[in-house]
């Protein structure tokens with residue numbers, strides 16, 4: 301038997317599930333245990349097919365809009381990304397038992413935007429058009445109160461806002477570097493603009509990007525385990541590419557690996573987006589182990605101990 305070629309896997313830590321995702325999945329599972337199936341979930345609870353399919357098997361029904369839900373006593377859960385204010389209002393009108401699984405760090409951005417609005421400031425939101433979190437944040441305030449800024453070019457195209465007080469908030473899952481540049485450009489154009497101390501990018505996004513930066517110089521290839529519609533997973537792949545990793549891929553499952561891309565790789569870094577379960581990372585390591593003599597080296601760049609309690613409606617049930 302030909303010996304397997306050696307391969308080192310650098311496993312980023314932290315990687316994968318963040319506190320907001322753990323909480324959101326817990327919300328659906330606790331609601332299922334407490335109230336029985338079905339429970340309705342508006343939008344993918346987190347951006348990961350594996351997680352969504354698992355919850356579907358347990359009795360969750362995923363819908364895009366409240367209109368897709370029949371009249372029901374069953375819980376209706378809003379996803380971790382947050383929702384526009386119109387959604388809980390519509391749920392109330394239909395007498396739904398609504399449970400909000402919005403990540404508390406997204407809710408924090410919603411509250412910041414509301415405070416700026418109350419103080420009469422025009423709000424610039426740095427984020428990606430169409431992302432559910434951006435839709436949710438913009439939907440906290442009347443139309444026109446928040447202006448979306450996606451790029452440096454967008455900053456250049458903004459009006460002068462003479463006499464208008466300005467503030468900025470950001471999406472939580474952006475590229476730390478890109479956002480720093482955009483915020484810097486905003487501050488240069490509008491020196492009086494107010495905003496959070498750094499930006500609103502969450503600890504999990506920041507830590508996962510930092511880990512990829514630290515590991516990049518040692519890696520011939522990078523695999524980010526995550527879904528194509530997961531913003532923080534996409535950003536991780538981009539960070540790897542920018543840091544000069546030759547092959548930087550976003551993969552959902554081991555079956556997607558194109559082995560030809562790894563023919564020259566001796567060191568492969570693996571991380572996972574905040575919505576990707578570790579079982580998928582293990583699946584990919586197992587697939588490498590079938591073809592290579594693998595040594596796994598965990599590279600820890602931060603310790604995470606963030607925990608968010610369940611929403612009030614479910615706290616008693618979780619304790620039981």
Ligand code: SF4
Pocket residue numbers: 318319320321380403404405406472473502503504505532574
């Ligand atoms: S990525 Fe950050 S903001 Fe999004 S759910 Fe996780 S902790 Fe919350």
